[in-house]
Amino acid sequence: MIDLKNKELTFESCAVHAGEKNKDQYGSHITPIYQTSTYVFNNVEEGAKAFAHEEGGASHIYSRLGNPTVEHLERAACELETYGLKDADEYVGMAFGSGMAAITTGIISIANGKHIIAQDALYGCTSQFLKEESDMLGMSCSFIDTSDLFLVEMELKKNPNTALIYLESIANPTMKVSDIQGISDLAKQYGAKVMVDNTFATPYHLKPLKFGADVVVHSTTKYMGGHGTIIGGVMVAKQSFLEEHQTFVFRKNLGGISGPMDAWITMNGLKTLALRMEKHSSNAMRVAEFLEAHTVVEKVWYPGLASHPQHSLAASIMENGYSGIISFELKGGYSAGEKMMNSVKLCTLAVSLGTVDTLIQHPASMTHSVVDEQLRCEAGITDGLVRLAVGIESAEDIIADLDQAL
Structure with a gap:
C-alpha cells in the first residue's frame, strides 16, 4: 500500500x-496483461532454482x-x-x-x-x-x-x-x-x-x-x-x-x-468499487423503502431497513451502507412474482448481481433450483421470493419500473 x-x-x-x-x-x-502460458529462463540454473524456490531463481515459471x-x-x-x-x-x-x-x-x-x-x-x-x-x-x-x-x-x-x-x-x-x-x-x-x-x-x-x-x-x-x-x-x-x-x-x-x-x-x-457501492447502496435503500410501503408486497428483506431481523447487528458491523441486494415476497406468491418479472422494462431478468444495471430473478426456479428442496424451504427460500440486485441507474427510474410492473 x-x-x-x-x-x-x-x-x-x-x-x-x-x-x-x-x-x-x-x-x-496501467498494469499490462501478461497473456502468456509460460516464461523463459536465462539458463538452466535459473530454472532449477525457480522450481526449488531458491533465491536467484526466475520470478515466474508457468x-x-x-x-x-x-x-x-x-x-x-x-x-x-x-x-x-x-x-x-x-x-x-x-x-x-x-x-x-x-x-x-x-x-x-x-x-x-x-x-x-x-x-x-x-x-x-x-x-x-x-x-x-x-x-x-x-x-x-x-x-x-x-x-x-x-x-x-x-x-x-x-x-x-x-x-x-x-x-x-x-x-x-x-x-x-x-x-x-x-x-x-x-x-x-x-x-x-x-x-x-x-x-x-x-x-x-x-x-x-x-x-x-x-x-x-x-x-x-x-x-x-x-x-x-x-x-x-x-x-x-x-x-x-x-x-x-x-x-x-x-x-x-x-x-x-x-x-x-x-x-x-x-x-x-x-478502481471504481467504492464509487459504485455507494450508489448501489443508496439506491437499494430507497427501493427497499418503496417496496416495503407497497400494498402488494408481503415482506422485504434488506439489512438497512429497521424491520430486518438483524438490522441492529448489521448497523454495528457494516460501514457506508448495506450493499445493493434486496429480497422480497409478493402477496400473490409465485404467480404474482412471475407476472411482475415478465413486466419489467428497465430492470433485466437475469441471474447474478453486482453489475451496473438492475437485475431481477426468481431464486427457487433459477439460482437456487439446484439446492435440496427441503433445505431450501427450511432456509426461507420460498417459491415466491424475488431477488433484486439494484444497479446504479437513477433510483427514481428503478422505482418507476418496479411500480408499473407491480
Whole structure:
C-alpha cells in the first residue's frame, strides 16, 4: 500500500491504487496483461532454482502457478479486505478462475476429512457442493441458521471434529446477517476456523477479517468486477494459514487460478468499487423503502431497513451502507412474482448481481433450483421470493419500473 508517512489512504483512494508495486519496465500507467502460458529462463540454473524456490531463481515459471497481472489483482484484493488491520502485511490474496473455485479450494484444503458447519441459506452451487459432494471428498456437513449463536454452539458441541464454519456476510438470498465476531469467538473455543463469503457486502461495507474470520472469499464476477464481463474469484487469509492448510498447493493441482485477462478486467473494476457501492447502496435503500410501503408486497428483506431481523447487528458491523441486494415476497406468491418479472422494462431478468444495471430473478426456479428442496424451504427460500440486485441507474427510474410492473 502507498505510504503517505503520517496519513493513511482512505478506502476510496486505496481502491484506486490497490496492488500497485513496481513501475512497469516500459512505463505503462496501467498494469499490462501478461497473456502468456509460460516464461523463459536465462539458463538452466535459473530454472532449477525457480522450481526449488531458491533465491536467484526466475520470478515466474508457468501461469497456472503465478502471473504478474494475476498477482496485481491478488495484492489489490488483499489490501482492500485488510484495510485498517494492524497486521495487514501478514495477509495475502489468491485469485481463482471463479468464485466457486475459490470457495471449493478453500473448503477442501481447510476441512479435509472433517466436519463443516454451514449457513442454511447459501449461494446455490455452494449449498449443492456441501450437500451433495462433501461426503465423497471425505467431509461431512450440517446446515444451521448461523444468525443464531446458540444454534452455532450447539452444533459445535454435537460435532467435535468440526474444522470449518462457513457462512456469507449477507446470506444469499434471504439477506440474513450473522454475528461474525461471535461465531469466530466460538470457533476458536472449539478449534474450528471461519470462512466468510463477502461477495454481497464487499470490503467497502464489511471486512470479516476485522471480526475474527480466518478466510474471506469473493466471487469477483459480482461487485469487484462490477460490469458482468468476467468470471473470477479471490481468497484472502494470512499467508501462514494458507501454507499450513496447503491451499496454494491445492489451487496449483486443482488448477483453478484466474486467467490474466479476467484479472486485468477485475482490477479495472476494483478502481471504481467504492464509487459504485455507494450508489448501489443508496439506491437499494430507497427501493427497499418503496417496496416495503407497497400494498402488494408481503415482506422485504434488506439489512438497512429497521424491520430486518438483524438490522441492529448489521448497523454495528457494516460501514457506508448495506450493499445493493434486496429480497422480497409478493402477496400473490409465485404467480404474482412471475407476472411482475415478465413486466419489467428497465430492470433485466437475469441471474447474478453486482453489475451496473438492475437485475431481477426468481431464486427457487433459477439460482437456487439446484439446492435440496427441503433445505431450501427450511432456509426461507420460498417459491415466491424475488431477488433484486439494484444497479446504479437513477433510483427514481428503478422505482418507476418496479411500480408499473407491480
